[in-house]
Amino acid sequence: MTILAERVILPERRSTAGRLSDFFWRHPHVLLALLLGPPLLWLGVVYLGSLFALLLQSFFSIDDFSGLINYEFTLATYRQLLSDTHLDIIIRTVSMAAIVTFVSALIAFPIAYYAARYARGKWKALFYLAVMLPLWSSYLVKIYAWKLILAKEGILTWFFEKLNLLWLLEAWLTLPVVGGNSLSVSYTGTFIVFVYVWMPFMILPIQAALERVPANLIEASWDLGGTPAQTFRYVLFPLALPGIVAGSIFTFSLTLGDYIIPQIVGSSRLFIGQAVYAQQGTAGNIPLAAAFTVVPIVIMGAYLWMAKRMGAFDAL
Amino acid sequence: QEPLKELGKGEGELSIVTWPGYIERGETDKNYDWVTDFEKKTGCKISVKTAATSDEMVALMNEGGFDLVTASGDASLRLVAGKRVQPINTDLIPSWKTIDERMQNAPWHTVDGVHYGTPYVWGPNVLMYNTEAFKNEPPTSWKVVFEEMTLPDGKSNKGRVQAYDGPIHVADAANYLMAHKPDLGIKDPYELNEDQYKAALDLLRVQRTLVGRYWHDAMIQIDDFKNEGVVASGSWPFQVNLMRSEKQPISSIIPEEGVTGWADTTMLHADSEHPNCAYMWMEHTLSPKVQGDVSAWFGANPSVGAACKGNELLTDEGCATNGYNDFEKVKFWKTPVTKCSQGECVPYHRWVSDYIGVIGGR
Amino acid sequence: MTTAVLFDNVSRHFGIVRAVDRVNLSIAEGEFFAMLGPSGSGKTTCLRLMAGFEQPTGGHIEIFGETAEGVPPYRRSVNTVFQDYALFPHLSILDNVAYGLMVKGIGREERRKAAEDALAMVKLPGYGTRRPGQLSGGQRQRVALARALVNKPKVLLLDEPLGALDLKLREQMQEELKSLQKSLGITFVFVTHDQGEALSMADRIAVFNDGRIQQLGSPEDVYNRPKTRFVADFVGSSNVLSADLCRRLGLKAAFASLRPEAVAIAPPHNGALSLSGTVASQSFLGATNRIVVDVEGARIAVASPATQGFPPIGSAVTISFAARDLYPMDDA
């Protein structure tokens, strides 16, 4: 042991780092500003700025013939947004997003529950990978794989035929709303693909939430006479809810905004994403596209606010 | 804006907005290539952006960054009005003189006597059908895609027909009504008063019940004919040719009601950064060879009569097959505007939103 | 007297780990039974076997005369107060306490009343609307107790319920628990690794080590008459005298235990045994001083009343103790 401090209070450091360090220690706010500056500049100024610029455009209108934007404040675009045609699109999309979210949660829960509560060691890793594999496989190629499966002359038909169950498929397709000429041009098909593509986003947050539920709460419930079903209903589910909400942020928002899935597997009835894409890209109607984006922004804004209050962000 | 005065050296690049199948560099079939040689000769490297509808083309041109667009009649005048394209100096295009007279001064690219582009190719929107479903009774009328009926194979057409996923399809309905409801008094399917328009929408609503999915993209339509059991639809000769080349049981006709169609113009963007290459390309596209090749590949008709003879790919019968002589039967796409020969007509923006509504089930 | 819990040669092995190994015990109805032992000695596992969270890998368990194997926890009239309380964080205190009644289908009003009574019993009236997160450790512990008691269990299992509390609170809770048990007459099975706690509260104590019961008896038995060196060492800070030293004191035994408080720094009086050594260290413990005397290499701790003061370190002293306080032990 060599160092013997002469003085108890050591002198100020003369190196730049030392002096800067002292400076930051005395002025923590400067340090905070330096830390927060770049991300805030990026997200707060560039990103939020772009969003606001976009929203601003929704108060302009477009010249129908030339397709050029008329830079004058007007609510005409919002009037247009609230027309029956566009309201149909909004309702259609929001209902789809809600059902997709619900069913995703339904399918995801047992997987997440098993992974969180029963899988151990190697199995746990395997489960994780099994969830991640589809998550990170090319989104487009997955959609096309489903197109193959759902087509009238596709794999599902082939299987139903082999199993002599074709009548079942056909019966389903004759149903109103969910039916159609084939699965790939019906809401059923769009729904299946949405669920398929977004469900993995639901599993991980639920799993995270379930893993945070102390095992002894479940034992406490049993101990107090709660049957497994009651334990699920009164303890496990409420405690997993923030995870479900966190996951639903993804499934809901991704369904609200997607335009590729309903275009490839769907009945040509537009979803918000398609409408935005079409108004922006095909029709060049940026004001209407911007007005359309207000819908998911408002919905997700409310959703996030609720999720934050439920503590769902910790499960993200 | 003043057109270019004289031709300079190529800028080395050229970007073009076009329809799928319009500009080929031999990637699908190496016989169909009218780009590689051009690039070699002029040093202008071509990049192609395809668009599925006229609206998309207008949007892309409005956004900028492109030199040329092969605009159909329903887009060209909008581009002119929006000042997105510039007048061209026909003197810089030696082949201008060779252009079919019917096309040279066509109203969809000529405004007040000023030309805003060179004609590319034109063609009809044909009725494509599956020969197995229709057996020996090929359809003769657009009825098969507008009204429920039993097809020759004994099954209903419900869910087995398609229609174009673009607002301009309203004109196809109007065209059908012109023949079947003459008392509506439709003279021009692109000029509809409120009553005529309403009747067209009603017809389209009936069609909605028959259509599983509207076609938006030529390739996806091909998929749907192959995998989704679709047997009849308005289409482009391009799809017909492509599927026939794959030995699919596909054929097409021009039904008795006549057809809508397109006549496309290669137009130069107002802010083009590669005008010299653009002029070279316009000249290139007017050569009988290119005109014939494009026509053969897409199933279209050349704007240069000379292309009808002696083109290896098109063959001497090609023009007749593709409807070169049916020019009069074709009602070319143009943008519906309020001011029309009937006084007041329903403008395009209503076509846009109402057609979305009809497809959405309204 | 009815037997509340009976373990007949019960084992619970996890692979090669013998968490509980051939344990026999029988707990009488109304008894306050403590399980004492170091960490990992199998106390919790025993409790979990009683609650039904674990199944024995060998032997047989009876609860009030009925076979317990295969009966799930929710069908046993046995309730547990968990070490970390395991209160439901998403429920109010009242709903926590009423939980057991709710799952049994008791009506809302009735269970509210029962829960409020239980809260009053643990001296937390009016806390019903709070959340567990808003209570202190001691309060949570009492809620956990109320939540278990409201079900009127036949046997209450408590797994180190006071482990997380600080000394003062702990002493207070010990008293409360003890008096509650007396007034309710419920059988308490109490796990702890704190010898003081076990001694002061229990009617009987089972001292565990390595999955086995080392000694089972009254607090006095265990404290004053440890059967093994392990018990002597673990229960209180006993001096363990080697065979050598025993022989010198005229005792034939492998080991003997000698409690520090049985030793005095004083010359022997009538019939007392004595040894001499030097003072090695000393510390003030408040009520007593702890003086360690080095007797030919063996260190013997002496607890002497604080009033007697410290002999200087290194000084020669004589220690004396009664022969009966020297307690011979069987094994090492």
Add this chain to the structure above:
Amino acid sequence: MTTAVLFDNVSRHFGIVRAVDRVNLSIAEGEFFAMLGPSGSGKTTCLRLMAGFEQPTGGHIEIFGETAEGVPPYRRSVNTVFQDYALFPHLSILDNVAYGLMVKGIGREERRKAAEDALAMVKLPGYGTRRPGQLSGGQRQRVALARALVNKPKVLLLDEPLGALDLKLREQMQEELKSLQKSLGITFVFVTHDQGEALSMADRIAVFNDGRIQQLGSPEDVYNRPKTRFVADFVGSSNVLSADLCRRLGLKAAFASLRPEAVAIAPPHNGALSLSGTVASQSFLGATNRIVVDVEGARIAVASPATQGFPPIGSAVTISFAARDLYPMDDA
């Protein structure tokens, strides 16, 4: 004697919370100074003020005569042993111990040697290559100690360093710490909420409550002569006699404290005071029995040697104690 740490009317308020409130203290060089008090009484905050993690909102701090305000922690020759040890999980034990030397720029070889010496000093030679995760709680505690000591601090701050250890280990570490402090002569400031620990280890004790020092003195002072009711209550489980009872015993004071071990269940002998009452409860604590006697509603705890056995509950007894053990207190 040099003053190591001086607090001159120091306060640290967090908004309306007065974590430390007008504290005066002066710790002498080489002293073993303990800060004792219940949870939330401001002990940790005091320590953090010394270490430089907090700045006082009022008053003045000196360390070895130099003003400490505004000096960041890394420029103070004061080191801390954290309650949770705060070992760097990504570094080996050796690198943990050598950390302070490394950031000071000491060469690799030299600091390795110094660190190994320090590890030997805390009886962990050869543990250098392990990771903190591979050590037991007690071992980690010693590494934390070595890591602080290797810097030869003038003042060592210890924040409940033994809080997480179990009883046996704790007693052992107490002895080690004490002897280390003696041999190194470093000033130790030791925070605990365990009165036994403070009493047995410290030269002087400051008893904290609500951010203030209630009493500052030697262990005997604090234990036997509590200045306030709070101290009497907190340090050991004293009986607090009300003014009424005091008056009857001929003492003029608002309150008086009486240690249980100063009371005997016996008739008074020469000059002793006595009271009579009935036995309310009793428990076996191993070395002693705790018997609570009800004297006209006041409950007086008696610690009687276990050898004396229990009088039956409800029986009438006389308790006696020396007048000098009755210690009058200033306030409530």
Add this chain to the structure above:
Amino acid sequence: MRSEKSNSAPLGLKIAAAAGLAFMHLPILLIFLYAFTTEEKSYQFPPPGLTTQWFAVAWNRPDVWAALTLSVKVASIATAAALVLGTLCAAAVSQTRFFGREAVSLLVILPIALPGIITGIALRSAFSIADIPFSFWTIMLGHATFCIVVVYNNAVARFRRISGSLIEASMDLGADGFQTFRYVILPNIATALLAGGMLAFALSFDEVIVTTFTAGQQSTLPIWMLEELIRPRQRPVTNVVAMVVVIVTFLPILGAYYLTRDGDQIAGAGK
């Protein structure tokens, strides 16, 4: 001690979980299967024959390589930007308290909580207002925006686990702010950053929607795939590329798992 260690899952749960996993995986198998089909133009089921020729064909397609190169470049730079910004933000949010802390954590989440099309279209119109031409950097900007949150989530979770006393211990032992960062903070958050970075990379690598709006005429791999899927030339080539990409992106994901498995979950892994 978890009782589940000894108990096994109820049968119903096992079946539900297995069925769910099968649902998630069968289409993937299909993608793999069609990388080997002999049919070129359309997908037939069952495939008429199997071949490995498409791997060679894919290898020799320059457009695949061009798109791949662009995607790798974009993902790398976007990841780097996200790492810096995400870490700074996580440090500020977890190590200090300031007014608006909650708002910042909400702001970071916004780009993934809002549909990608909104991010895309907003950035696109901002570019056009500011007259910024599409370039590599516009794609990167869009990607980094939604990648920040992945890094942020991982870093915040880790920062939470570094007990505050670790940093104080370092300062106590004489390390100034920079030394503390270098010797204590960085080594402790390194694996979390690596995990976050890998996920950010994979996220950027597969992004279609935002890219569509910020790429102009450039083709990243997913854009290339979209084009190929709609206008196929050699369809199985797309499957070959997809399959290779799955296998290649899988390695970093596996890595991220092992780096973070004890303790924090892979926060925001989905996305």
